[in-house]
Amino acid sequence: MLLTPVGIDIAKSVFQVHHVDADTGQIINKAIKRASFLHYFANRAPCLIGMEACGGAQHWARELTKQGHQVRLLSSRFVKAFNIGNKSDAADARAIWLAVQQPGKCVSVKTEAQQAVLAMHRMREQLVKMRTMQINALRGLMTEYGEVMGRSRAVLEREMPGTLHRLSERLPAMLIDTLRDRWNEVARMDEQIARIEQRLRVWLKQDRSCSAIAEIPGVGLLTATAAVATMADPKSFRSGREFAAFLGLVPRQHGSGGKVSLFGISKRGDTYLRTLLTHGARCVLANAKDPGLWVEQLKKRRPTNVVVIALANKLARIIWAVLAHGRTYEKGYASVRPV
Structure with a gap:
């Protein structure tokens, strides 16, 4: 069965839909509110729906698949080649409509469990970056007061208590307390990262x-x-x-x-x-x-x-x-x- 191609430019509140009516040949390019989006496709014949692989696309792909539609998530680099003229929601939806009809590699639609694992990885990655920023900021602040420490995390952990003690003899207590709080925050980030890795380890053992x-x-x-x-x-x-x-x-x-x-x-x-x-x-x-x-x-x-x-x-x-x-x-x- 030949599926009707549909291009959808998803957003936070208003989605732009572009397709050609199979019966009348009319070009339809209309904006649909988020609350009415799934209802618009609920009673339609199965369609070939194309969307850019961006935030929220995985969720809508799963929901539309449940309604019997075939969904293809397209890379934004692939869609960009079909956007002619000025950029707008209507033009983006038309570009997606053109792109979904072309042969090419699409992004796989993930299950909620798979997406949850990737979310855990993203949160862990963010914590690692924040921990690195915190350590570098502490090392830089110590340098301002003549305390230069090695780049190694082990060196930092070994020397930080003594450094704070020496600085407390000549700097205001409010600064020393703040530095100590920031150093304790690094330890809390370590604990959060370890908990995420433990949860991932449990999932690894359960998944064949x-x-x-x-x-x-x-x-x-x-x-x-x-x-x-x-x-x-x-x-x-x-x-x-x-x-x-x-x-x-x-x-x-x-x-x-x-x-x-x-x-x-x-x-x-x-x-x-x-x-x-x-x-x-x-x-x-x-x-x-x-x-x-x-x-x-x-x-x-x-x-x-x-x-x-x-x-x-x-x-x-x-x-x-x-x-x-x-x-x-x-x-x-x-x-x-x-x-």
Whole structure:
């Protein structure tokens, strides 16, 4: 059955809808209030609905799917190419309507549980950034009074009590109390981060997919849970190579006149998961007793950072293979193409 394409530009209160009426051929581009949005599609025949993958898109995609519609979440970079003329809600909805009819990779619709795991990762990431900012601010304030401490967190924890004691002898008590409060806030952030990681660890043990890829060297708690939640459905990627390209772990290409030039990695896709895979690859190179013959040969002819990205790319492909084929990780496994 041919589905009617519909482009939706979602917002906080007013959604813009663009489609062509299948019976009359009339172009419809109208604004709909948030409260009436689902009701507008409730009694319609199944449609091919396109939306930009932005805030709130996952929720509306799940709700529209329940009504029998087919929903495609599109990257904003892909939609931008179809926006002609001045930017407005109506023009954006028309661009999405054009884009949803084109072949291309769309963002997977995640379940509420998968989205909850990603929300935990975002909150943890925010706490880590705030903790780093707090530590750097304290170190900078101490420097203003002649107390210079090392960059290591361990050095800071060892020297902070003595530093505060020395400063209390010549600075106002109100400043010392405030500095001590800020230092205690760092410890509270540590506790919050630890609690989030404990909750993620419980989910890892309960989820079979997370437990399977956690056996891969270089894939730990954060990488395993983030990879499963980000990928959503492994079958939405045709191969591990496509998943690695989705994460931006493949070379950027520029071709003209039949000549293709390769540059550094494209850095497209999910920055957070790409960073985790890169750190995991660094850990394997630094700590693994036997990283494998492939890695050893690559290290002889390529710089260290190139080897790290190549190994991160391989980790992404292994993760996809384990999840897509329902296998357990085997170190010596060799893929054989069917004859």
